Amino acid sequence: MIDRVFSTVVFAAAALVVAALVWVLTDVVSEGAARISWAFLVTEPRDAGRAGGIAPVLVSTLWVLVIALAAALPLGLGVAIWLSEFAPKQRGFAAYTGITLDVLAGIPSIVYGLFGNAFFSVYMGLGYSLLAGGLTLACMILPVFIRTCESGLRQVSDDWRQGAWALGMTRAAAVCHVLLPAARPAILAGLVLGIGRATAETAALLFTSGYVDRMPESPLDSGRVLAVHIFDLSMNVTGGDGAAYGSALVLIVLIVLLNGLAQSLVDNWFKRRISQ
Amino acid sequence: MMAKCLDHLRSKDGRWNASLALLTAGMVALLLTILLFLMSEAWPFLISADTGHGGNRLFTNLLQNPGWYPLEGRFGLAPMILASLAVMLGAILIALPLGLINGIYLEFYASAAFARGFRLLLNLLAGIPSVVFGLWGLTRLVPWITQWQPPGASLLAAILVLSLMILPTIALTSASALASVPRELHTGAIALGLRRTSQIIHIMLPAARSGIVAGTILAAARALGETMAVLMVAGNVVQIPATLFEPVRVLTANMALEMAYAVGEHRASLFASGLLLTLVVWGLSWMAYRLGRHQRKFARHD
Structure with missing residues:
Protein backbone atom coordinates (compact mmCIF):
# COMPACT_ATOMS: atom_id res chain seq x y z
CA MET A 1 0.00 0.00 0.00
CA ILE A 2 2.70 2.46 1.08
CA ASP A 3 4.79 1.27 -1.85
CA ARG A 4 1.97 2.07 -4.21
CA VAL A 5 1.41 5.56 -2.77
CA PHE A 6 5.13 6.29 -2.92
CA SER A 7 5.56 5.12 -6.48
CA THR A 8 2.49 7.11 -7.53
CA VAL A 9 4.06 10.22 -5.99
CA VAL A 10 7.35 9.52 -7.77
CA PHE A 11 5.71 8.99 -11.16
CA ALA A 12 3.51 12.08 -10.70
CA ALA A 13 6.54 14.25 -9.86
CA ALA A 14 8.44 12.93 -12.88
CA ALA A 15 5.44 13.57 -15.13
CA LEU A 16 5.09 17.10 -13.73
CA VAL A 17 8.73 17.92 -14.40
CA VAL A 18 8.66 16.44 -17.90
CA ALA A 19 5.48 18.38 -18.65
CA ALA A 20 7.00 21.68 -17.45
CA LEU A 21 10.21 21.14 -19.40
CA VAL A 22 8.38 20.09 -22.56
CA TRP A 23 6.10 23.14 -22.17
CA VAL A 24 9.10 25.51 -22.16
CA LEU A 25 10.73 23.76 -25.12
CA THR A 26 7.64 23.58 -27.32
CA ASP A 27 6.82 27.22 -26.57
CA VAL A 28 10.25 28.40 -27.65
CA VAL A 29 10.35 26.17 -30.72
CA SER A 30 6.82 26.91 -31.96
CA GLU A 31 6.90 30.67 -31.27
CA GLY A 32 10.40 30.93 -32.68
CA ALA A 33 9.76 28.86 -35.80
CA ALA A 34 6.92 31.21 -36.73
CA ARG A 35 9.42 34.08 -36.97
CA ILE A 36 12.46 32.47 -38.52
CA SER A 37 13.09 32.75 -42.23
CA TRP A 38 16.13 33.31 -44.39
CA ALA A 39 15.33 37.04 -44.47
CA PHE A 40 15.27 37.11 -40.65
CA LEU A 41 18.85 35.86 -40.61
CA VAL A 42 20.34 38.15 -43.25
CA THR A 43 18.66 41.55 -42.80
CA GLU A 44 19.32 44.39 -40.38
CA PRO A 45 16.87 44.96 -37.52
CA ARG A 46 14.32 47.76 -38.10
CA ASP A 47 12.01 49.57 -35.68
CA ALA A 48 14.19 48.77 -32.61
CA GLY A 49 14.21 45.09 -33.57
CA ARG A 50 10.44 44.56 -33.87
CA ALA A 51 10.79 44.11 -37.62
CA GLY A 52 13.66 43.13 -39.86
CA GLY A 53 16.25 40.56 -38.95
CA ILE A 54 19.24 39.85 -36.79
CA ALA A 55 22.20 39.85 -39.22
CA PRO A 56 24.46 42.29 -37.27
CA VAL A 57 23.55 40.56 -34.01
CA LEU A 58 24.61 37.19 -35.42
CA VAL A 59 27.89 38.66 -36.67
CA SER A 60 28.60 40.22 -33.25
CA THR A 61 27.82 36.92 -31.51
CA LEU A 62 30.29 35.07 -33.71
CA TRP A 63 32.96 37.76 -33.23
CA VAL A 64 32.68 37.58 -29.43
CA LEU A 65 32.73 33.78 -29.51
CA VAL A 66 35.75 33.60 -31.82
CA ILE A 67 37.69 36.10 -29.67
CA ALA A 68 36.81 34.25 -26.48
CA LEU A 69 37.80 30.84 -27.87
CA ALA A 70 40.96 32.15 -29.55
CA ALA A 71 42.12 33.51 -26.19
CA ALA A 72 40.89 30.66 -23.98
CA LEU A 73 41.78 27.55 -26.03
CA PRO A 74 45.60 27.81 -26.27
CA LEU A 75 45.92 29.27 -22.76
CA GLY A 76 43.62 26.66 -21.28
CA LEU A 77 45.27 23.70 -23.01
CA GLY A 78 48.71 24.98 -21.98
CA VAL A 79 47.76 25.28 -18.32
CA ALA A 80 45.99 21.90 -18.36
CA ILE A 81 49.08 20.24 -19.87
CA TRP A 82 51.37 21.84 -17.31
CA LEU A 83 49.14 20.81 -14.40
CA SER A 84 48.75 17.19 -15.50
CA GLU A 85 52.12 16.43 -17.14
CA PHE A 86 54.71 18.73 -15.57
CA ALA A 87 53.23 18.97 -12.06
CA PRO A 88 51.40 15.67 -11.64
CA LYS A 89 51.86 15.56 -7.86
CA GLN A 90 49.58 18.56 -7.24
CA ARG A 91 51.89 19.98 -4.59
CA GLY A 92 52.99 23.53 -3.87
CA PHE A 93 52.36 25.93 -6.70
CA ALA A 94 50.25 23.42 -8.65
CA ALA A 95 47.96 22.91 -5.64
CA TYR A 96 47.50 26.68 -5.31
CA THR A 97 46.65 26.86 -9.01
CA GLY A 98 44.02 24.16 -8.55
CA ILE A 99 42.38 26.13 -5.74
CA THR A 100 42.64 29.31 -7.82
CA LEU A 101 40.80 27.64 -10.70
CA ASP A 102 38.00 26.42 -8.44
CA VAL A 103 37.67 29.87 -6.90
CA LEU A 104 37.58 31.49 -10.36
CA ALA A 105 34.92 29.03 -11.51
CA GLY A 106 32.71 30.11 -8.60
CA ILE A 107 32.56 33.81 -9.51
CA PRO A 108 29.04 34.71 -10.78
CA SER A 109 28.94 35.85 -14.40
CA ILE A 110 27.65 39.33 -13.56
CA VAL A 111 30.75 39.87 -11.43
CA TYR A 112 32.90 38.89 -14.44
CA GLY A 113 30.95 41.62 -16.22
CA LEU A 114 31.88 44.17 -13.53
CA PHE A 115 35.51 43.10 -13.75
CA GLY A 116 35.51 43.18 -17.56
CA ASN A 117 34.09 46.68 -17.51
CA ALA A 118 36.64 47.94 -14.98
CA PHE A 119 39.64 46.14 -16.51
CA PHE A 120 39.18 45.73 -20.27
CA SER A 121 36.80 48.60 -21.02
CA VAL A 122 38.11 51.30 -18.68
CA TYR A 123 41.65 50.38 -17.57
CA MET A 124 42.87 48.94 -20.89
CA GLY A 125 40.88 51.56 -22.79
CA LEU A 126 39.01 49.13 -25.05
CA GLY A 127 35.69 50.82 -24.30
CA TYR A 128 32.48 48.99 -25.06
CA SER A 129 33.80 46.63 -27.73
CA LEU A 130 33.55 43.09 -29.05
CA LEU A 131 37.18 42.61 -28.00
CA ALA A 132 36.47 43.59 -24.38
CA GLY A 133 33.42 41.29 -24.33
CA GLY A 134 35.29 38.36 -25.86
CA LEU A 135 38.20 38.67 -23.44
CA THR A 136 35.81 38.88 -20.47
CA LEU A 137 34.14 35.68 -21.66
CA ALA A 138 37.55 34.05 -22.11
CA CYS A 139 38.32 34.72 -18.42
CA MET A 140 34.95 33.26 -17.53
CA ILE A 141 35.21 29.99 -19.48
CA LEU A 142 38.91 29.33 -18.78
CA PRO A 143 38.66 27.71 -15.31
CA VAL A 144 36.08 25.08 -16.26
CA PHE A 145 37.84 24.37 -19.58
CA ILE A 146 41.20 23.87 -17.84
CA ARG A 147 39.71 21.63 -15.15
CA THR A 148 37.96 19.41 -17.71
CA CYS A 149 41.05 19.06 -19.93
CA GLU A 150 43.30 18.47 -16.91
CA SER A 151 41.14 15.68 -15.52
CA GLY A 152 40.94 14.14 -19.00
CA LEU A 153 44.74 14.17 -19.35
CA ARG A 154 45.18 12.73 -15.85
CA GLN A 155 42.87 9.85 -16.71
CA VAL A 156 45.06 8.76 -19.63
CA SER A 157 46.72 5.54 -18.51
CA ASP A 158 50.42 5.79 -17.55
CA ASP A 159 51.15 2.98 -20.02
CA TRP A 160 50.91 5.57 -22.80
CA ARG A 161 53.40 7.88 -21.09
CA GLN A 162 55.86 5.04 -20.48
CA GLY A 163 55.45 3.86 -24.06
CA ALA A 164 56.23 7.34 -25.37
CA TRP A 165 59.24 7.58 -23.00
CA ALA A 166 60.51 4.19 -24.18
CA LEU A 167 60.33 5.37 -27.77
CA GLY A 168 62.55 8.32 -26.83
CA MET A 169 59.91 10.99 -27.39
CA THR A 170 60.32 14.31 -25.61
CA ARG A 171 57.60 15.13 -23.18
CA ALA A 172 56.37 17.82 -25.56
CA ALA A 173 56.10 15.30 -28.41
CA ALA A 174 54.40 12.78 -26.14
CA VAL A 175 51.83 15.40 -25.18
CA CYS A 176 51.14 16.45 -28.78
CA HIS A 177 51.10 13.05 -30.43
CA VAL A 178 49.96 10.67 -27.71
CA LEU A 179 48.36 12.26 -24.69
CA LEU A 180 46.21 14.99 -26.24
CA PRO A 181 44.65 12.58 -28.77
CA ALA A 182 44.03 10.10 -25.95
CA ALA A 183 42.31 12.77 -23.84
CA ARG A 184 40.15 13.86 -26.77
CA PRO A 185 36.72 13.21 -25.17
CA ALA A 186 37.53 15.40 -22.16
CA ILE A 187 38.93 18.21 -24.32
CA LEU A 188 35.80 18.04 -26.44
CA ALA A 189 33.59 18.13 -23.35
CA GLY A 190 35.45 21.19 -22.06
CA LEU A 191 35.14 22.87 -25.44
CA VAL A 192 31.41 22.18 -25.63
CA LEU A 193 30.86 23.49 -22.09
CA GLY A 194 32.83 26.62 -22.92
CA ILE A 195 30.98 27.25 -26.18
CA GLY A 196 27.64 26.73 -24.47
CA ARG A 197 28.45 29.15 -21.67
CA ALA A 198 30.03 31.75 -23.94
CA THR A 199 27.17 31.76 -26.47
CA ALA A 200 24.47 31.88 -23.80
CA GLU A 201 26.08 34.55 -21.67
CA THR A 202 24.27 37.85 -21.23
CA ALA A 203 25.12 39.42 -17.90
CA ALA A 204 28.89 39.55 -18.47
CA LEU A 205 28.40 41.23 -21.86
CA LEU A 206 25.88 43.96 -20.96
CA PHE A 207 28.59 46.46 -20.05
CA THR A 208 31.58 45.05 -21.91
CA SER A 209 30.45 44.50 -25.51
CA GLY A 210 27.41 46.73 -25.23
CA TYR A 211 24.05 47.26 -26.88
CA VAL A 212 24.70 48.75 -30.32
CA ASP A 213 22.81 46.79 -32.98
CA ARG A 214 24.66 48.08 -36.05
CA MET A 215 26.88 45.80 -38.13
CA PRO A 216 30.30 45.74 -36.39
CA GLU A 217 33.17 46.74 -38.68
CA SER A 218 36.07 45.70 -36.45
CA PRO A 219 36.51 43.95 -33.10
CA LEU A 220 36.92 47.39 -31.51
CA ASP A 221 33.32 48.31 -32.38
CA SER A 222 30.57 47.79 -29.86
CA GLY A 223 28.13 45.04 -30.81
CA ARG A 224 25.03 43.36 -29.47
CA VAL A 225 25.12 39.58 -29.09
CA LEU A 226 22.05 37.35 -29.49
CA ALA A 227 21.45 36.88 -25.77
CA VAL A 228 21.56 40.65 -25.14
CA HIS A 229 19.25 41.13 -28.15
CA ILE A 230 16.69 38.75 -26.62
CA PHE A 231 16.94 40.56 -23.29
CA ASP A 232 16.55 43.99 -24.86
CA LEU A 233 13.61 42.98 -27.10
CA SER A 234 11.65 41.40 -24.28
CA MET A 235 12.35 44.00 -21.58
CA ASN A 236 12.69 47.35 -23.35
CA VAL A 237 10.75 47.01 -26.61
CA THR A 238 6.96 46.69 -26.44
CA GLY A 239 5.80 44.24 -29.07
CA GLY A 240 9.26 42.74 -29.45
CA ASP A 241 8.28 39.32 -28.06
CA GLY A 242 7.90 37.64 -31.45
CA ALA A 243 11.34 38.69 -32.62
CA ALA A 244 12.71 37.75 -29.19
CA TYR A 245 11.37 34.18 -29.56
CA GLY A 246 12.80 34.01 -33.07
CA SER A 247 16.22 35.07 -31.73
CA ALA A 248 15.91 32.60 -28.84
CA LEU A 249 15.35 29.72 -31.25
CA VAL A 250 18.28 30.89 -33.39
CA LEU A 251 20.44 31.02 -30.25
CA ILE A 252 19.54 27.46 -29.23
CA VAL A 253 20.06 26.12 -32.76
CA LEU A 254 23.39 27.98 -32.92
CA ILE A 255 24.58 26.35 -29.68
CA VAL A 256 23.59 22.89 -30.96
CA LEU A 257 25.32 23.51 -34.34
CA LEU A 258 28.50 24.84 -32.70
CA ASN A 259 28.64 21.77 -30.46
CA GLY A 260 28.39 19.53 -33.53
CA LEU A 261 31.07 21.55 -35.30
CA ALA A 262 33.39 21.38 -32.29
CA GLN A 263 32.92 17.63 -32.16
CA SER A 264 33.79 17.08 -35.83
CA LEU A 265 36.74 19.53 -35.76
CA VAL A 266 38.31 17.93 -32.70
CA ASP A 267 37.73 14.46 -34.15
CA ASN A 268 39.40 15.39 -37.45
CA TRP A 269 42.36 17.11 -35.88
CA PHE A 270 43.18 14.22 -33.58
CA LYS A 271 42.67 11.61 -36.26
CA ARG A 272 45.37 13.32 -38.33
CA ARG A 273 47.63 13.48 -35.26
CA ILE A 274 47.34 9.78 -34.56
CA SER A 275 47.77 8.60 -38.15
CA GLN A 276 50.89 10.73 -38.71
CA MET B 1 76.36 11.70 -29.54
CA SER B 48 33.66 55.86 3.43
CA ALA B 49 32.46 56.91 6.86
CA ASP B 50 28.77 57.58 7.11
CA THR B 51 28.52 61.17 8.29
CA GLY B 52 24.97 60.80 9.56
CA HIS B 53 25.44 57.80 11.83
CA GLY B 54 29.17 57.48 12.26
CA GLY B 55 30.98 54.23 11.65
CA ASN B 56 31.54 52.34 8.45
CA ARG B 57 28.98 52.92 5.75
CA LEU B 58 28.89 49.33 4.58
CA PHE B 59 27.85 48.06 7.99
CA THR B 60 25.33 50.81 8.71
CA ASN B 61 23.90 50.09 5.28
CA LEU B 62 23.65 46.40 6.02
CA LEU B 63 22.18 46.76 9.50
CA GLN B 64 19.91 49.77 9.07
CA ASN B 65 17.88 50.50 6.04
CA PRO B 66 18.33 54.01 4.69
CA GLY B 67 16.65 53.02 1.41
CA TRP B 68 18.25 52.76 -2.04
CA TYR B 69 18.53 56.31 -3.35
CA PRO B 70 21.95 56.35 -5.02
CA LEU B 71 21.57 59.89 -6.35
CA GLU B 72 21.10 61.19 -2.80
CA GLY B 73 23.98 59.11 -1.49
CA ARG B 74 21.78 56.57 0.32
CA PHE B 75 22.85 53.02 -0.43
CA GLY B 76 20.67 50.63 1.57
CA LEU B 77 21.55 47.19 0.22
CA ALA B 78 19.45 45.32 2.82
CA PRO B 79 16.21 44.94 0.76
CA MET B 80 18.14 43.54 -2.18
CA ILE B 81 20.16 41.14 -0.05
CA LEU B 82 16.92 39.92 1.55
CA ALA B 83 15.30 39.59 -1.89
CA SER B 84 18.28 37.58 -3.18
CA LEU B 85 18.04 35.23 -0.21
CA ALA B 86 14.25 34.93 -0.50
CA VAL B 87 14.44 34.07 -4.21
CA MET B 88 17.19 31.53 -3.58
CA LEU B 89 15.43 29.85 -0.66
CA GLY B 90 12.11 29.77 -2.49
CA ALA B 91 13.69 28.18 -5.56
CA ILE B 92 15.41 25.56 -3.39
CA LEU B 93 12.17 24.83 -1.50
CA ILE B 94 10.46 23.96 -4.78
CA ALA B 95 13.34 22.42 -6.70
CA LEU B 96 14.84 20.26 -3.94
CA PRO B 97 11.85 17.96 -3.24
CA LEU B 98 10.90 17.77 -6.92
CA GLY B 99 14.49 17.28 -8.06
CA LEU B 100 15.16 14.67 -5.40
CA ILE B 101 12.04 12.68 -6.31
CA ASN B 102 13.08 12.87 -9.95
CA GLY B 103 16.53 11.60 -9.00
CA ILE B 104 14.87 8.66 -7.21
CA TYR B 105 12.71 8.10 -10.29
CA LEU B 106 15.79 8.03 -12.54
CA GLU B 107 17.69 5.62 -10.30
CA PHE B 108 14.98 3.23 -9.12
CA TYR B 109 11.81 3.49 -11.19
CA ALA B 110 12.48 4.50 -14.79
CA SER B 111 13.10 1.84 -17.40
CA ALA B 112 16.53 2.06 -19.03
CA ALA B 113 15.23 3.56 -22.26
CA PHE B 114 13.02 6.09 -20.51
CA ALA B 115 15.79 7.07 -18.09
CA ARG B 116 18.06 7.80 -21.06
CA GLY B 117 15.44 10.03 -22.67
CA PHE B 118 14.73 11.79 -19.39
CA ARG B 119 18.42 12.44 -18.78
CA LEU B 120 18.74 13.84 -22.30
CA LEU B 121 15.82 16.20 -21.63
CA LEU B 122 17.32 17.32 -18.31
CA ASN B 123 20.72 17.94 -19.90
CA LEU B 124 19.10 19.85 -22.75
CA LEU B 125 17.24 22.05 -20.26
CA ALA B 126 20.41 22.59 -18.22
CA GLY B 127 22.05 23.91 -21.41
CA ILE B 128 19.32 26.41 -22.34
CA PRO B 129 20.50 30.02 -21.88
CA SER B 130 19.12 31.77 -18.81
CA VAL B 131 17.91 34.66 -20.95
CA VAL B 132 15.60 32.23 -22.77
CA PHE B 133 14.15 31.08 -19.44
CA GLY B 134 13.68 34.75 -18.60
CA LEU B 135 11.89 35.37 -21.90
CA TRP B 136 9.61 32.41 -21.32
CA GLY B 137 8.87 33.50 -17.75
CA LEU B 138 8.13 37.04 -18.88
CA THR B 139 5.76 36.06 -21.69
CA ARG B 140 4.06 32.98 -20.18
CA LEU B 141 4.39 32.89 -16.41
CA VAL B 142 4.05 36.60 -15.62
CA PRO B 143 0.75 37.12 -17.55
CA TRP B 144 -0.56 33.96 -15.91
CA ILE B 145 0.26 35.25 -12.42
CA THR B 146 -1.16 38.68 -13.34
CA GLN B 147 -4.58 37.13 -13.96
CA TRP B 148 -4.45 35.70 -10.49
CA GLN B 149 -2.71 38.45 -8.49
CA PRO B 150 -1.45 41.56 -10.30
CA PRO B 151 1.16 42.92 -11.01
CA GLY B 152 2.54 39.51 -12.00
CA ALA B 153 6.24 40.34 -12.17
CA SER B 154 6.99 39.28 -8.63
CA LEU B 155 8.95 37.27 -6.12
CA LEU B 156 6.79 34.27 -7.03
CA ALA B 157 7.59 34.53 -10.75
CA ALA B 158 11.32 34.74 -9.97
CA ILE B 159 11.11 31.71 -7.67
CA LEU B 160 9.22 29.62 -10.23
CA VAL B 161 11.55 30.43 -13.14
CA LEU B 162 14.67 29.86 -11.03
CA SER B 163 13.40 26.57 -9.65
CA LEU B 164 12.78 25.37 -13.20
CA MET B 165 16.37 26.34 -14.05
CA ILE B 166 18.04 24.56 -11.13
CA LEU B 167 15.78 21.51 -11.14
CA PRO B 168 17.79 19.60 -13.79
CA THR B 169 20.99 20.13 -11.77
CA ILE B 170 19.44 18.87 -8.54
CA ALA B 171 17.80 15.87 -10.24
CA LEU B 172 21.01 14.82 -12.03
CA THR B 173 23.29 15.28 -8.98
CA SER B 174 20.88 13.40 -6.69
CA ALA B 175 20.68 10.58 -9.21
CA SER B 176 24.46 10.30 -9.37
CA ALA B 177 24.74 10.51 -5.55
CA LEU B 178 22.23 7.66 -5.27
CA ALA B 179 24.13 5.69 -7.91
CA SER B 180 27.40 6.05 -5.97
CA VAL B 181 25.97 4.40 -2.82
CA PRO B 182 27.68 1.02 -2.36
CA ARG B 183 25.63 -1.75 -3.96
CA GLU B 184 25.92 -3.90 -0.81
CA LEU B 185 23.69 -1.50 1.10
CA HIS B 186 20.91 -1.90 -1.41
CA THR B 187 21.22 -5.67 -1.69
CA GLY B 188 21.36 -5.86 2.13
CA ALA B 189 18.16 -3.88 2.39
CA ILE B 190 16.49 -6.18 -0.12
CA ALA B 191 17.76 -9.26 1.78
CA LEU B 192 16.26 -7.88 5.01
CA GLY B 193 12.91 -7.90 3.25
CA LEU B 194 12.39 -4.15 3.50
CA ARG B 195 9.72 -2.84 1.22
CA ARG B 196 10.85 -0.68 -1.64
CA THR B 197 9.76 2.61 -0.05
CA SER B 198 11.76 1.82 3.11
CA GLN B 199 14.80 0.74 1.06
CA ILE B 200 14.83 4.12 -0.60
CA ILE B 201 13.81 6.39 2.29
CA HIS B 202 15.65 4.68 5.16
CA ILE B 203 18.70 3.16 3.47
CA MET B 204 19.56 4.80 0.15
CA LEU B 205 18.68 8.45 0.87
CA PRO B 206 20.64 8.68 4.15
CA ALA B 207 23.63 7.02 2.48
CA ALA B 208 23.52 9.48 -0.42
CA ARG B 209 22.76 12.45 1.84
CA SER B 210 25.99 14.39 1.61
CA GLY B 211 26.14 14.13 -2.18
CA ILE B 212 22.55 15.34 -2.47
CA VAL B 213 23.21 18.23 -0.09
CA ALA B 214 26.37 19.16 -2.00
CA GLY B 215 24.43 19.25 -5.29
CA THR B 216 21.73 21.36 -3.67
CA ILE B 217 24.24 23.86 -2.31
CA LEU B 218 25.80 24.19 -5.77
CA ALA B 219 22.34 24.82 -7.20
CA ALA B 220 21.78 27.45 -4.48
CA ALA B 221 25.04 29.16 -5.43
CA ARG B 222 23.89 29.21 -9.04
CA ALA B 223 20.51 30.63 -8.03
CA LEU B 224 22.18 33.38 -6.05
CA GLY B 225 24.49 34.35 -8.92
CA GLU B 226 21.82 34.13 -11.61
CA THR B 227 21.09 37.50 -13.17
CA MET B 228 19.11 37.53 -16.39
CA ALA B 229 16.15 35.27 -15.64
CA VAL B 230 15.46 36.97 -12.29
CA LEU B 231 16.01 40.44 -13.73
CA MET B 232 13.40 39.76 -16.41
CA VAL B 233 10.58 38.43 -14.23
CA ALA B 234 11.02 39.89 -10.73
CA GLY B 235 9.70 43.42 -11.38
CA ASN B 236 12.82 45.12 -9.94
CA VAL B 237 11.22 47.37 -7.31
CA VAL B 238 13.58 47.92 -4.37
CA GLN B 239 11.56 46.83 -1.35
CA ILE B 240 11.38 44.19 1.32
CA PRO B 241 8.64 41.90 0.01
CA ALA B 242 5.67 41.33 2.31
CA THR B 243 3.96 38.72 0.12
CA LEU B 244 4.94 36.43 -2.73
CA PHE B 245 3.14 38.63 -5.21
CA GLU B 246 5.18 41.80 -4.71
CA PRO B 247 7.92 42.80 -7.13
CA VAL B 248 11.47 42.62 -5.77
CA ARG B 249 14.95 43.53 -6.96
CA VAL B 250 17.82 41.14 -6.26
CA LEU B 251 21.50 42.11 -5.94
CA THR B 252 22.53 40.80 -9.36
CA ALA B 253 19.62 42.54 -11.10
CA ASN B 254 20.58 45.78 -9.39
CA MET B 255 24.10 45.57 -10.81
CA ALA B 256 22.83 44.81 -14.30
CA LEU B 257 20.30 47.66 -14.20
CA GLU B 258 22.47 50.45 -12.82
CA MET B 259 26.01 49.69 -14.02
CA ALA B 260 25.40 51.47 -17.32
CA TYR B 261 25.06 54.93 -15.77
CA ALA B 262 26.55 54.61 -12.28
CA VAL B 263 29.50 56.88 -11.44
CA GLY B 264 31.53 57.66 -8.34
CA GLU B 265 30.29 56.23 -5.08
CA HIS B 266 27.24 54.70 -6.78
CA ARG B 267 29.51 52.64 -9.05
CA ALA B 268 31.62 51.73 -6.02
CA SER B 269 28.51 50.48 -4.20
CA LEU B 270 27.69 48.18 -7.15
CA PHE B 271 31.21 46.72 -7.11
CA ALA B 272 30.93 46.27 -3.33
CA SER B 273 27.69 44.31 -3.78
CA GLY B 274 29.42 42.21 -6.47
CA LEU B 275 32.22 41.47 -4.05
CA LEU B 276 29.74 40.53 -1.32
CA LEU B 277 27.86 38.21 -3.69
CA THR B 278 31.11 36.54 -4.79
CA LEU B 279 32.15 35.89 -1.18
CA VAL B 280 28.79 34.29 -0.37
CA VAL B 281 28.93 32.10 -3.51
CA TRP B 282 32.49 31.04 -2.64
CA GLY B 283 31.34 30.11 0.88
CA LEU B 284 28.56 27.97 -0.57
CA SER B 285 30.89 26.26 -3.10
CA TRP B 286 33.35 25.51 -0.32
CA MET B 287 30.61 23.86 1.75
CA ALA B 288 29.54 21.81 -1.27
CA TYR B 289 33.16 20.76 -1.85
CA ARG B 290 33.59 19.58 1.76
CA LEU B 291 30.34 17.61 1.67
CA GLY B 292 31.14 16.13 -1.75
CA ARG B 293 34.51 14.95 -0.44
CA HIS B 294 32.76 13.25 2.45
CA GLN B 295 30.48 11.44 -0.02
CA ARG B 296 33.42 10.22 -2.12
CA LYS B 297 35.20 8.93 1.01
CA PHE B 298 32.03 7.13 2.02
CA ALA B 299 31.73 5.54 -1.41
CA ARG B 300 35.31 4.25 -1.18
CA HIS B 301 35.24 2.82 2.36
CA ASP B 302 32.19 0.65 1.82
Missing part, protein backbone atom coordinates in the same frame (compact mmCIF):
# COMPACT_ATOMS: atom_id res chain seq x y z
CA MET B 2 73.69 9.93 -27.51
CA ALA B 3 74.29 12.14 -24.48
CA LYS B 4 74.20 15.26 -26.62
CA CYS B 5 70.90 14.17 -28.07
CA LEU B 6 69.41 13.55 -24.62
CA ASP B 7 70.68 16.94 -23.43
CA HIS B 8 68.97 18.53 -26.36
CA LEU B 9 65.71 16.76 -25.54
CA ARG B 10 65.95 17.73 -21.88
CA SER B 11 66.56 21.38 -22.57
CA LYS B 12 63.61 21.37 -24.96
CA ASP B 13 61.42 19.90 -22.21
CA GLY B 14 62.78 22.47 -19.79
CA ARG B 15 61.73 25.28 -22.06
CA TRP B 16 58.26 23.75 -22.37
CA ASN B 17 58.03 23.34 -18.63
CA ALA B 18 59.07 26.93 -18.01
CA SER B 19 56.75 28.50 -20.55
CA LEU B 20 53.74 26.42 -19.50
CA ALA B 21 54.44 27.17 -15.83
CA LEU B 22 54.43 30.84 -16.78
CA LEU B 23 51.00 30.41 -18.38
CA THR B 24 49.79 28.71 -15.23
CA ALA B 25 51.09 31.55 -13.12
CA GLY B 26 48.97 33.75 -15.39
CA MET B 27 45.87 32.05 -13.98
CA VAL B 28 46.84 33.01 -10.45
CA ALA B 29 47.56 36.50 -11.73
CA LEU B 30 44.09 36.59 -13.32
CA LEU B 31 42.38 35.82 -9.99
CA LEU B 32 44.51 38.40 -8.22
CA THR B 33 43.71 40.98 -10.91
CA ILE B 34 39.99 40.29 -10.63
CA LEU B 35 40.10 40.66 -6.84
CA LEU B 36 42.31 43.73 -7.10
CA PHE B 37 39.98 45.48 -9.53
CA LEU B 38 36.82 44.59 -7.61
CA MET B 39 38.42 45.81 -4.39
CA SER B 40 39.84 49.01 -5.84
CA GLU B 41 36.55 49.90 -7.54
CA ALA B 42 34.60 49.14 -4.38
CA TRP B 43 37.11 50.85 -2.09
CA PRO B 44 35.52 54.34 -1.93
CA PHE B 45 32.32 52.68 -0.73
CA LEU B 46 33.95 50.25 1.70
CA ILE B 47 35.97 52.86 3.59
